[in-house]
Amino acid sequence: MAAETEETEDQEYESRVGASYMLSRLLQDTTARISLILIAIISGMALFAFIDAEFLDYRLAETYLYHPLRNNAGTRPLLPPVGLSNQFGEGVLAHPLGTDTRGRDLAVRLLYGSRIAIQIALVSTTIGVVVGTTVGAVSGYYGGWIDDVLMRFVEILYSIPFLVLVIAFMAAFGRELIYAMIGVSIISIPIFARLIRSEVLSIREETYVEAAQAAGVKDRNILLRHVIPNSFAPVVVQTTLQMGTNILIVAGLSFLGFGAQPPTPSWGQMLSIARNYMLPAPWFSVWPGLAILITVMAFNILGDGLRDTLDPRLEN
Amino acid sequence: MTTPLLSVENLQTQFETAEGTVRAVDGISFDVHEGEIVGLVGESGAGKSVAISSVLRLVESPGEIVGGEIRFRGETLLSFEEGPNGERRQSPESLSNKEFRQRIRGREIATIFQDPMESLNPVFTIGSQLQEFIEINRELPPKDARDVAIETLREVDIPKPEDRFDDYPHEFSGGMRQRVLIAMAIACQPSLILADEPTTALDVTVEGQILNLVSNLQEEYGTSFVWVTHDLAVVADICDRVNVMYLGQMAEQADVHDLFDNTKHPYTEALLQSVPRPDKTVESLTPIEGVMPEAINPPSGCRFHPRCPDAREVCREVNPEPRNVSDTDNRHNAACVKHDVFDVDYEHSTPIQSEGDEFGEDLQVTEGSR
Numbered sequence: 001m002a003a004e005t006e007e008t009e010d011q012e013y014e015s016r017v018g019a020s021y022m023l024s025r026l027l028q029d030t031t032a033r034i035s036l037i038l039i040a041i042i043s044g045m046a047l048f049a050f051i052d053a054e055f056l057d058y059r060l061a062e063t064y065l066y067h068p069l070r071n072n073a074g075t076r077p078l079l080p081p082v083g084l085s086n087q088f089g090e091g092v093l094a095h096p097l098g099t100d101t102r103g104r105d106l107a108v109r110l111l112y113g114s115r116i117a118i119q120i121a122l123v124s125t126t127i128g129v130v131v132g133t134t135v136g137a138v139s140g141y142y143g144g145w146i147d148d149v150l151m152r153f154v155e156i157l158y159s160i161p162f163l164v165l166v167i168a169f170m171a172a173f174g175r176e177l178i179y180a181m182i183g184v185s186i187i188s189i190p191i192f193a194r195l196i197r198s199e200v201l202s203i204r205e206e207t208y209v210e211a212a213q214a215a216g217v218k219d220r221n222i223l224l225r226h227v228i229p230n231s232f233a234p235v236v237v238q239t240t241l242q243m244g245t246n247i248l249i250v251a252g253l254s255f256l257g258f259g260a261q262p263p264t265p266s267w268g269q270m271l272s273i274a275r276n277y278m279l280p281a282p283w284f285s286v287w288p289g290l291a292i293l294i295t296v297m298a299f300n301i302l303g304d305g306l307r308d309t310l311d312p313r314l315e316n
Numbered sequence: 317m318t319t320p321l322l323s324v325e326n327l328q329t330q331f332e333t334a335e336g337t338v339r340a341v342d343g344i345s346f347d348v349h350e351g352e353i354v355g356l357v358g359e360s361g362a363g364k365s366v367a368i369s370s371v372l373r374l375v376e377s378p379g380e381i382v383g384g385e386i387r388f389r390g391e392t393l394l395s396f397e398e399g400p401n402g403e404r405r406q407s408p409e410s411l412s413n414k415e416f417r418q419r420i421r422g423r424e425i426a427t428i429f430q431d432p433m434e435s436l437n438p439v440f441t442i443g444s445q446l447q448e449f450i451e452i453n454r455e456l457p458p459k460d461a462r463d464v465a466i467e468t469l470r471e472v473d474i475p476k477p478e479d480r481f482d483d484y485p486h487e488f489s490g491g492m493r494q495r496v497l498i499a500m501a502i503a504c505q506p507s508l509i510l511a512d513e514p515t516t517a518l519d520v521t522v523e524g525q526i527l528n529l530v531s532n533l534q535e536e537y538g539t540s541f542v543w544v545t546h547d548l549a550v551v552a553d554i555c556d557r558v559n560v561m562y563l564g565q566m567a568e569q570a571d572v573h574d575l576f577d578n579t580k581h582p583y584t585e586a587l588l589q590s591v592p593r594p595d596k597t598v599e600s601l602t603p604i605e606g607v608m609p610e611a612i613n614p615p616s617g618c619r620f621h622p623r624c625p626d627a628r629e630v631c632r633e634v635n636p637e638p639r640n641v642s643d644t645d646n647r648h649n650a651a652c653v654k655h656d657v658f659d660v661d662y663e664h665s666t667p668i669q670s671e672g673d674e675f676g677e678d679l680q681v682t683e684g685s686r
Contacts, residue, residue, distance in 0.1 A: 143377070144377075206434060207429050207430075207431055207434040207435040208434065208435050208436055208437045210374060210429065210435075211427065211429055211435045211436075211497075211500075212437075212449075213374055213421070214372055214374060214421055214422065214426070214427035214429075215421060215422035215426065215427070215449045215452065215453065215500065215504070216417050216418060216420070216421035216422035216423060216452060216453055217422075217448070217449070217452055218417070221448075225437075225440070225448070226437050229437075229439045229440075230437065230438070230439055
């Protein structure tokens with residue numbers, strides 16, 4: 001009898017594998033569901049903006065919306081939300097979120113700014129995860145001098161204030177967005193490396209790892225197939241959290257003038273211009289600020305939801 | 317005599333710890349012949365598992381193999397030589413780690429681990445893990461490997477192996493998982509399987525099934541086994557020859573019938589006395605007194621003497637190597653000086669009194685506090 005209950009508990013605990021199971025559990029959580037929907041909307045906007053900007057030369061924007069980079073003829077700069085008129089005619093919803101200092105529509109610029117945000121989240125975090133996981137897993141699995149060398153290197157990276165590191169990096173290579181993303185990915189490497197190393201240290205002692213060694217599997221394949229997949233849960237959580245953080249950091253960099261350069265719309269850079277007009281035109285700074293807030297929060301809530309799903313100890 | 321399949325000579329493995337050097341395996345020798353099931357018996361901590369890991373070179377730091385020679389089909393897998401500064405180092409005849417991994421592990425020598433619950437990767441299906449091992453060790457393309465995997469699963473009596481192929485380990489019971497592990501071991505058609513207490517975690521009925529399965533497979537393939545266990549009933553059931561280990565050293569080595577009928581070492585005797593049997597009451601069981609000493613600071617002389625009923629003064633001084641003490645043609649090694657071949661004047665030595673003896677007193681206390 002005792003053995004039977006143990007068996008079922010065991011089964012419930014261990015059936016927490018597989019992406020579909022994880023997703024279905026995640027969707028039971030209301031806040032996580034909302035955050036997923038938000039991220040889906042933002043990603044959809046970003047995809048639209050990406051296709052339009054990269055492949056169609058803003059044709060979609062010019063036909064159906066306003067051009068995000070150019071001034072609109074006849075539009076008043078710093079028009080309050082619920083604008084009055086545009087070249088398509090008159091109406092209260094011509095510029096629903098108002099216009100900026102040059103008379104560009106804020107709604108369109110926000111939409112195109114989402115492209116930068118999602119791009120940062122994906123590119124910089126992916127580089128950070130891939131490099132960090134490799135470094136941490138190799139370090140934890142092999143141990144010895146490899147561990148010492150790699151982890152000291154990681155700790156050196158960790159000890160430099162991140163903003164100083166990124167700005168120094170961009171000063172050396174250039175102010176473009178791509179360098180901002182690489183710079184941010186460098187500062188996220190230590191986080192992932194240390195996280196996965198601690199997991200790998202315990203997973204490598206598991207019997208199935210020893211069994212694989214005894215069967216003559218190469219160390220590289222043991223790492224890739226047996227060790228990393230079993231230690232990846234906290235990395236998944238950290239990845240979503242880190243996406244939010246990285247968006248925030250790059251927004252901060254853009255605010256300081258590093259990152260996406262004008263006229264490319266990015267939320268941080270919009271904020272940077274808007275800070276001079278905070279009293280006469282508060283909407284100018286409110287919208288990009290809100291956009292950053294919502295996006296970063298969505299990623300953080302998703303991360304919390306994932307942690308609840310992936311960590312059996314938080315089960316009540 | 318033909319060359320043994322596996323021959324281990326004077327194997328020494330030690331662990332460096334903060335308290336000192338633990339000689340977990342201290343100079344054991346044993347042979348495994350083609351098509352034979354050899355038992356490796358001993359209490360917990362006797363060094364059985366370390367011996368198995370040493371053969372496979374799976375001893376992890378701080379552990380290290382420091383001496384001995386291992387030969388497989390006459391080929392040297394591991395040997396040691398004197399270095400220029402008098403230190404011992406691996407001789408160049410030893411197989412390199414890479415060669416060892418590619419040619420020996422899995423292909424020639426496979427392993428079955430003790431805990432079927434922990435020995436399968438929880439995030440992959442049974443089939444993919446089995447298939448992985450087959451692809452590596454038999455160099456088959458994935459599709460053929462899959463067929464072999466399913467066939468092997470059928471052979472270890474997994475019902476509907478085609479359907480179970482894509483199941484995860486948690487969907488299997490303990491006995492089934494142990495069958496899968498056996499399938500993994502035999503699928504690569506090794507000539508030797510090292511089984512490290514494979515039935516300890518299973519209940520008795522499942523254990524019986526697994527033992528039957530192993531005997532059948534053994535007859536079919538002629539694979540040799542080294543069967544590590546602390547259960548003498550299992551030994552009697554399936555083993556051809558038995559090695560009894562005590563504290564990192566060999567106590568007795570004999571054919572299974574000789575060992576049970578004509579026991580030559582007091583430790584084996586004591587082990588046999590302490591096995592519960594239906595025809596004995598609890599009162600008539602004689603457990604071995606005390607616990608096994610720490611390998612970090614082994615007793616002087618014969619390592620079993622503090623617990624040995626036949627111990628005499630000479631046992632404190634002489635640590636005997638196993639020698640042939642058989643009256644018949646069958647070799648029967650025992651490491652006990654009470655046999656005449658040792659010639660250390662055991663007859664005239666004073667028996668050690670268990671009271672007054674330092675170790676004996678300690679043991680009395682342990683016994684009383686239980």
